Amino acid sequence: MVKILILEDDRKMASELKLFLKNNGFNCEVVHDGGVFLNMDLGKFALYLLDINVPTLNGIEVCKRIRESNSLSPILMLTAYSSVSNKVQALNFGADDYLVKPFHLEELLARINALLRRSAREVKEEEDVIYTVDDLEVNISEMKVQRAGKQIELTPKEYKLLALLAKAKGRTVSKQVISEEVWDINFETGTNTIEVYINFLRTKIDKGFNSKLIHTRTGYGYYLKKI
Structure with a gap:
């Protein structure tokens, strides 16, 4: 089962996301504070959903840390920040996609599946290396x-x-x-x-x-x- 890590400080939203993704066949783990990532093993997740505005260590910094240790797993930013500069910053630091709140859960699922398909192709290409x-x-x-x-x-x-x-x-x-x-x-x-x-x-x-x-x-x- 595909493992997804969710960083979201809104506990109600985090719970809804976890339940929705679980019902669609994913295994999800939720954290509410970016500082938790300092002591986590980041290599065991197939995809990351990161809110930007979270305590201790914001989503952009978390994204940077993930990319330092894991170059393949997709990162999808979930945030209320909709400005172009915020999107550019997230993408420059290694995010693969950016979804602005509020969003439809069906669109989130479609983006997750698209990212996982692309990631699977990249892994397959690496097999010939x-x-x-x-x-x-x-x-x-x-x-x-x-x-x-x-x-x-x-x-x-x-x-x-x-x-x-x-x-x-x-x-x-x-x-x-x-x-x-x-x-x-x-x-x-x-x-x-x-x-x-x-x-x-x-x-x-x-x-x-x-x-x-x-x-x-x-x-x-x-x-x-x-x-």
């Missing part, structure tokens, strides 16, 4: 990995984990996202499965090379980058 980090190549379409021209044999889980890190293009991927994308489960703090597989990858990818590519960002997750 070869990601290169230093002398490491991850061929997504052929599911092949090589470093310095030498083929590297990975298990399906190892490959899926490496591909997830490669697609992040140097950004940190959280343990929560890794557990959901690679193992299809919610992350449990008591397990070290992810650390074990990261070590497997380091042995196969980095061992014997001066340049180490798989790195840990303590307290956050892992990233793939030449440093």
Whole structure:
């Protein structure tokens, strides 16, 4: 089920949006304060609905933070601000669409579906990409990995984990996202499965090379980058 995160400080409207979207097959989570985003895992949502005028951290700043860690999930701004300058600012900071209040829920649903269709096409296009980090190549379409021209044999889980890190293009991927994308489960703090597989990858990818590519960002997750 598609996960949507709603940022809306009007609790009545937030409740109505959540119920409407739930009835149309979406799984929604609601927050009422932009500051909540400072401690959230932003990689697990397929789409964001953001009001601009919310407490602590406004929707524009939230949009910027989402784009710093998540380049693919669409962002739709829901706001009472209708001026061109506000729309331009939101779009320049990474929003994909802009809907002015009041709006019809049917139009919101149509825009959400359009954004998700476009996002799905972009993800599909990425599947034919070869990601290169230093002398490491991850061929997504052929599911092949090589470093310095030498083929590297990975298990399906190892490959899926490496591909997830490669697609992040140097950004940190959280343990929560890794557990959901690679193992299809919610992350449990008591397990070290992810650390074990990261070590497997380091042995196969980095061992014997001066340049180490798989790195840990303590307290956050892992990233793939030449440093």
